[in-house]
Amino acid sequence: MIGKSLKIILVLAGVYLLYIVVSCVIVPSFHEPxxxxxxxxxxxxxxxxxxxVSPDKVVLLQDREDSGLARLQLIKNAKESVDISTYAIHKGPYADLFFGCIFDAANRGVKVRILLDGIVNKFNQDLRLYSYAIFAHPNIELKYYEPLHLGKPWTWNNRFHDKLFIIDEEVALVGGRNIGDKYFSAAGSKGASNDRDVLVFTEAKRNKASVLTQMADYYQFVWEHPYTEKAVKKISHRKEALGKNKEKEALRSLKNAKDIYPLPINKDIDWKKDAYPTEKVYxxxxxxxxxxxxxxxxxxxxxxxxxxxxxxxxxxxxxxxxxxxxxxxxxxxxxxxxxxxxxxxxxxxxxxxxxxxxxxxxxxxxxxxxxxxxxxxxxxxxxxxxxxxxxxxxxxxxxxxxxxxxxxxxxxxxxxxxxxxxxxxxxxxxxxxxxxxxxxxxxxxxxxxxxxxxxxxxxxxxxxxxxxxxxxxxxxxxx
Known part of the structure; x- marks a missing residue:
């Protein structure tokens, strides 16, 4: 009887594996977009x-520490809204500082939305605790793009690789960095990842000629897209308590930022002084x-x-x-x-x-x-x-x-x-x-x-x- 049950399980597993191979490998090999x-x-x-003709000015962010500092300061200086999309958030001191700034902004009344890939972040236990805190906060929302569905393996290949910050619809950051220590580490750090970002400033909010308007419209489109789902739909009292503790930890990280991050995140920096005028930005x-x-x-x-x-x-x-x-x-x-x-x-x-x-x-x-x-x-x-x-x-x-x-x-x-x-x-x-x-x-x-x-x-x-x-x-x- 046990042998027969095992045989059935192995057959079903084989069928499912074949289903995955067909969906994830064979179909994409010939599918025409x-x-x-x-x-x-x-x-x-x-x-x-x-x-x-362009109302937009741009700043190149190349140095790792400067790029990390810019992200934190953008959130800290936000007055109305913060919209963020990224492929992955990696556990570590920088992520804690990042969330500290997020909770601090939300506690000031700033509306925060975060879009993440639904598979690579799904098994991040640290992020899961943050998601409980976000669920309980009235001013923060977190969504996953194409979360893992075991019955839909044809969706597994289509990952969310966007990297975008939009602050008050007046300044944006576009680049190739995820959120994590290796992207913003000091010179000489082992495992450091070198990338580039661009800060974009516009002269007028919701100006049709500004690329900020294009970005804001795109973000709204993805936020409302059928492939996007809430990261957490309900939580128990125990998870809510875990989330509250995680929020407190993040705010403590922000309070002790000078001991964690080498650059002064509370010091105002005039990023615009290095801005270049543009003919057009798309x-x-x-x-x-x-x-x-x-x-x-x-x-x-x-x-x-x-x-x-x-x-x-x-x-x-x-x-x-x-x-x-x-x-x-x-x-x-x-x-x-x-x-x-x-x-x-x-x-x-x-x-x-x-x-x-x-x-x-x-x-x-x-x-x-x-x-x-x-x-x-x-x-x-x-x-x-x-x-x-x-x-x-x-x-x-x-x-x-x-x-x-x-x-x-x-x-x-x-x-x-x-x-x-x-x-x-x-x-x-x-x-x-x-x-x-x-x-x-x-x-x-x-x-x-x-x-x-x-x-x-x-x-x-x-x-x-x-x-x-x-x-x-x-x-x-x-x-």
């Missing part, structure tokens, strides 16, 4: 007569479709690549050009004079699965670009997603150059038309290249550089990347 026939590129690089995002999405951000990047004549700078933590992505590219139309690319090295990458997809295509990428550089570090990694065209158009945000960001995930990017900002961004990117990166030669070795030493990856890491590269090639549409 529904295209938006009305889509048009945002920018025509041949038009140079647009002058000073907010880009992928459509909210299940399985494969219409790759709107990728199409924008392809359009700009085909229009550019002078230079293209591309920075991504990993670059995995799949067959499906390349179907959108007409290589004969890309005639730019110089194409420069920066990504991680085997030594620096923390994401072996995604990086192995790049490693399989590395030789092809070397042959396709003018200069390929790899970041050299063992204790830090490159996490920035930065794209610059003809020293005029800059894009910064959450979009990686791979199929997952192209077809599966939600993504957010800011497109900035400003020669001055692009020039500054290009200079900062070149600093990273000159101080921390090595050029890859045609044979795959590094060009000798007296300033930068090659970071030698561990043998096991090299072997894993090489082995995974052959496996990932078979499912690169999921990576």
């Amino acid at each position: 529904k295209a938006d026939s009305s889509w048009k590129p945002k920018i025509d690089l041949n038009q140079n007569d647009i002058k000073g 907010f880009l995002y992928n459509p909210h479709q299940r399985i494969n999405k219409d790759p709107l951000i990728w199409k924008e990047l392809v359009s700009l690549s085909e229009q550019a004549t002078k230079s293209i700078y591309l920075e991504s933590p990993y670059i995995v050009p799949t067959k499906k992505m390349l179907e959108y590219v007409d290589s004969e139309k890309i005639t730019v004079n110089h194409l420069k690319v920066l990504t991680n090295s085997v030594a620096s990458t923390p994401n072996l699965l995604a990086f192995s997809g790049y490693w399989f295509n590395r030789k092809e990428i070397i042959d396709s670009v003018d200069e390929l550089f790899e970041y050299q570090a063992k204790t830090e990694s490159l996490h920035g997603k930065t794209y610059i065209f003809d020293g005029r158009i800059s894009l910064i945000g959450s979009y990686n150059l791979d199929a997952r960001s192209t077809f599966l995930n939600t993504e957010t990017m800011i497109l900035i038309d400003s020669k001055d900002f692009a020039h500054y961004l290009q200079k900062e990117l070149n600093k990273t290249i000159e101080q921390h990166s090595l050029q890859v030669l045609e044979d795959g070795s590094y060009k000798n550089d007296n300033k930068v030493k090659e970071s030698e990856a561990a043998i096991w890491k090299k072997l894993v990347v090489k082995a995974l590269s052959y496996v990932v090639k078979l499912v690169d549409f999921l990576v």
Whole structure:
């Protein structure tokens, strides 16, 4: 009898496993996204007569500590509303400070909304305790995008990768950082992740010409979307008490901030003094479709690549050009004079699965670009997603150059038309290249550089990347 029951269980488990493979692997391999026939590129690089039409100014946030400080200060200075979306919140001192600022703002009467991915955050016990406190607070709401449904495995691939802060609909922050210690740590911190953000200020609230209005409308759309659900729908008295204790802990962290965070979060900083004027700013995002999405951000990047004549700078933590992505590219139309690319090295990458997809295509990428550089570090990694065209158009945000960001995930990017900002961004990117990166030669070795030493990856890491590269090639549409 026991043997028969076990056999039934094994058969059912096998059927469910097959159901998962079909839903998560086989269907995405051939599913065609529904295209938006009305889509048009945002920018025509041949038009140079647009002058000073944008009410928006932008500030580049590159330093890890500055970026962390900006987030905390934005929340602390909020008067009416705080809307936040991010892929993940990682347990640690910075997350406690972050929630301390959230509860402090909400206690002042500020309305706070937080959107998170529904799978990667589901099993974060620390966040679960915070969700109990949020549920009990009248001024804070927390929602999950595409939470885990065991009966709907076709939804598992479509992750929420947005990173966006909107404060009082007057200032916003767009970038590629999640909430966690490694994104905002001090210089020399082991495991640090280097990225970029952009602060956006507008002259007038709810101005139709401002990108802030586009962002606010998008956030509202996602907040009300059928794929979005409340993180907590009801709690017991015991959980409510646990939440209250967690809120008190967060507020204590805020009170003792100087002992936790190296920068003075209570000191007012005039971020606007470093702001650049813009000709126009656009907010880009992928459509909210299940399985494969219409790759709107990728199409924008392809359009700009085909229009550019002078230079293209591309920075991504990993670059995995799949067959499906390349179907959108007409290589004969890309005639730019110089194409420069920066990504991680085997030594620096923390994401072996995604990086192995790049490693399989590395030789092809070397042959396709003018200069390929790899970041050299063992204790830090490159996490920035930065794209610059003809020293005029800059894009910064959450979009990686791979199929997952192209077809599966939600993504957010800011497109900035400003020669001055692009020039500054290009200079900062070149600093990273000159101080921390090595050029890859045609044979795959590094060009000798007296300033930068090659970071030698561990043998096991090299072997894993090489082995995974052959496996990932078979499912690169999921990576």
